[in-house]
Amino acid sequence: MLKKLWAQLLGTRIGRSVFRVGLPASNLQRAQVAISSFLLHMQPAKVHQRTLKFSTTLGLGLITLYLFFILIITGVLLMFYYVPSTDLAYQSMKDLEFVVTAGMVLRNMHRWAAHLMVIFVMLHMCRVFYTGAYKQPREFNWVIGVILFILTLALSFTGYLLPWDQLAFWAITVGSSIAGYAPIVGEKIKFILLGGHTVGQAALLRFYVLHVVLLPGAALVLIGIHLWRVRKDGGLARPGEPAFTQEELPATALPTTKSYGLMELAHGTTPAVGVEPDDEVFTWPNLIFREILVFMLVVVLLLVLAIFWNAPLEEFANPVHPPNPAKAPWYFLGLQELVSYSALWGGVIVPALIVVALVALPYLDRRRAGIGVWFSRERKVALSIFSICLVTMIVLTIIGSVFRGPNWSFQVPWKPNIVAEER
Amino acid sequence: MNSMSGANSNRRDFFQLVLGWGAALFAFCASLAGAARFMIPNVLYEPNQRCKLLKPEEYEEGATFIAESRLFLVRKGNTFRAVSGVCTHLGCTVLRNSKGNGFHCPCHGSQFNENAVVTGGPAPRPLPWYLVELSRDGRLVVNAAHVVAADKYLVV
Numbered sequence: 001m002l003k004k005l006w007a008q009l010l011g012t013r014i015g016r017s018v019f020r021v022g023l024p025a026s027n028l029q030r031a032q033v034a035i036s037s038f039l040l041h042m043q044p045a046k047v048h049q050r051t052l053k054f055s056t057t058l059g060l061g062l063i064t065l066y067l068f069f070i071l072i073i074t075g076v077l078l079m080f081y082y083v084p085s086t087d088l089a090y091q092s093m094k095d096l097e098f099v100v101t102a103g104m105v106l107r108n109m110h111r112w113a114a115h116l117m118v119i120f121v122m123l124h125m126c127r128v129f130y131t132g133a134y135k136q137p138r139e140f141n142w143v144i145g146v147i148l149f150i151l152t153l154a155l156s157f158t159g160y161l162l163p164w165d166q167l168a169f170w171a172i173t174v175g176s177s178i179a180g181y182a183p184i185v186g187e188k189i190k191f192i193l194l195g196g197h198t199v200g201q202a203a204l205l206r207f208y209v210l211h212v213v214l215l216p217g218a219a220l221v222l223i224g225i226h227l228w229r230v231r232k233d234g235g236l237a238r239p240g241e242p243a244f245t246q247e248e249l250p251a252t253a254l255p256t257t258k259s260y261g262l263m264e265l266a267h268g269t270t271p272a273v274g275v276e277p278d279d280e281v282f283t284w285p286n287l288i289f290r291e292i293l294v295f296m297l298v299v300v301l302l303l304v305l306a307i308f309w310n311a312p313l314e315e316f317a318n319p320v321h322p323p324n325p326a327k328a329p330w331y332f333l334g335l336q337e338l339v340s341y342s343a344l345w346g347g348v349i350v351p352a353l354i355v356v357a358l359v360a361l362p363y364l365d366r367r368r369a370g371i372g373v374w375f376s377r378e379r380k381v382a383l384s385i386f387s388i389c390l391v392t393m394i395v396l397t398i399i400g401s402v403f404r405g406p407n408w409s410f411q412v413p414w415k416p417n418i419v420a421e422e423r
Numbered sequence: 424m425n426s427m428s429g430a431n432s433n434r435r436d437f438f439q440l441v442l443g444w445g446a447a448l449f450a451f452c453a454s455l456a457g458a459a460r461f462m463i464p465n466v467l468y469e470p471n472q473r474c475k476l477l478k479p480e481e482y483e484e485g486a487t488f489i490a491e492s493r494l495f496l497v498r499k500g501n502t503f504r505a506v507s508g509v510c511t512h513l514g515c516t517v518l519r520n521s522k523g524n525g526f527h528c529p530c531h532g533s534q535f536n537e538n539a540v541v542t543g544g545p546a547p548r549p550l551p552w553y554l555v556e557l558s559r560d561g562r563l564v565v566n567a568a569h570v571v572a573a574d575k576y577l578v579v
């Protein structure tokens with residue numbers, strides 16, 4: 001019934017003019033759907049069967065992508081009410097919560113999607129690591145991924161300040177002071193980031209511009225390149241894929257009268273290389289419908305979270321009275337735990353080492369073992385090192401989150417320490 | 424055009440390279456430098472570094488917190504000192520400790536003694552002491568732009 005309606009709609013002159021291809025009936029048309037639609041041509045007409053299996057990716061990259069889209073939509077809506085001024089920002093948050101229709105739900109969705117995106121980008125990174133999917137020819141896509149990881153954290157961190165409540169103010173005060181510990185340039189970087197010496201109006205405006213324009217724009221461009229590279233690098237990594245060879249194109253192969261894009265010169269591993277026709281299925285409907293299903297699940301999950309759990313909003317920011325203890329956002333609490341021993345180590349050296357190690361990883365670990373296989377036995381050393389670092393970070397984050405009470409003293413979460421208010 | 428070959432065209436290539444690309448590169452770098460400098464503000468709308476307080480006799484013995492400037496005025500008999508209340512670790516505001524002879528920071532537990540020297544916790548430096556002066560109308564003035572040694576007092 002619905003299908004008939006669609007077919008009829010797409011069959012009209014107007015439907016044709018918009019969608020170019022009707023509902024596909026033959027394999028040729030199934031290929032055409034993917035090729036001739038702007039949105040769908042991001043993906044090849046056919047994909048390997050492994051791509052569809054849930055266990056290949058657990059859908060993690062896709063979920064991250066959807067969360068990013070949801071953040072853009074809810075974020076742009078919030079911008080219609082939010083004023084980036086120290087006098088009015090907190091007021092706008094209260095308005096969104098109590099005055100604007102659906103304001104609370106939108107704010108909650110934005111906040112929970114932001115937390116989820118941080119979680120899912122980490123999970124996605126772990127999935128790529130544990131399936132060895134960063135090896136040649138995907139090294140550079142992993143590097144783009146590391147930049148996207150940093151951008152995701154930066155987006156979340158800059159957004160954290162905007163409500164201008166106690167939580168926001170002190171998390172950013174503590175967080176930006178950490179930057180001041182970098183040798184030589186640290187103080188200068190902090191000054192430029194805050195537009196002054198302390199977190200005030202200048203800092204709020206700077207964080208706002210970064211949060212709504214610069215960082216999302218950069219992320220959008222890089223995500224585009226990231227997805228394009230997934231395809232150009234031969235689709236998702238799979239065991240037994242042909243070894244990557246750089247194909248030297250003879251100079252004469254390209255007629256000089258045409259200005260071919262750079263993509264024409266990309267390497268010679270297309271998804272078709274070394275694949276039996278039987279291993280491949282059409283993107284439409286197999287992949288597309290699975291993607292839509294994941295999208296709907298993400299939206300439902302987020303709506304449930306947003307309707308039943310409210311995003312926190314503490315008292316108006318008070319620069320003379322820090323909450324005790326003052327904590328950075330949760331994804332920095334592992335680092336803050338280290339910072340409580342030494343700001344230089346926790347704030348500068350360890351994060352720098354993490355980033356350098358992540359970027360260098362695919363260029364150091366060059367054995368072509370265990371590509372596309374979860375926890376391959378052939379990669380014992382790499383798996384152990386990564387897992388030890390991961391577990392250390394998780395343990396530190398948990399200690400910083402729930403085992404630290406007032407005065408950063410050790411506490412057990414079910415029996416929080418309480419100190420009397422002073423001054 | 425033929426007569427332009429040889430030395431002439433070499434010279435033309437050279438000028439093209441150095442002048443053309445040089446100018447383009449220069450313009451690019453200059454724009455970048457300009458944009459970078461643009462990000463550094465020339466005027467700060469932050470609280471005044473010099474802060475005028477009440478008359479000396481209005482303050483009790485011990486440390487009094489001055490909220491607007493985030494500092495403590497410390498009175499001992501007829502001597503006055505002022506110390507920053509901003510933790511040198513990550514910028515939280517410190518509190519007087521319960522014994523009243525020093526400060527501690529709620530964020531990561533740094534401890535400072537009565538001379539603001541670090542006695543525990545992650546803070547890397549002592550809290551800075553500021554110059555205290557007397558204004559002409561007999562009120563205390565703290566100059567946060569002027570750091571002094573811990574043993575420098577204003578005696579009234």
Ligand code: HEM
Binds near residue numbers: 141142
């Ligand atoms: C904004 C953040 C990101 C988005 C939206 C994103 C999106 C995606 C998507 C949709 C895929 C296709 C496969 C899948 O769904 O898992 C993918 C694959 C991939 N991603 Fe990401 N990603 C992000 C961040 C990262 C990070 C942080 C890394 C690693 C440091 C990374 C490395 C890779 C690699 C190497 C592949 C190819 C995997 C394979 O061939 O099996 N990505 N990404």
Ligand code: FES
Binds near residue numbers: 544
């Ligand atoms: S900010 Fe004072 S101890 Fe960290």
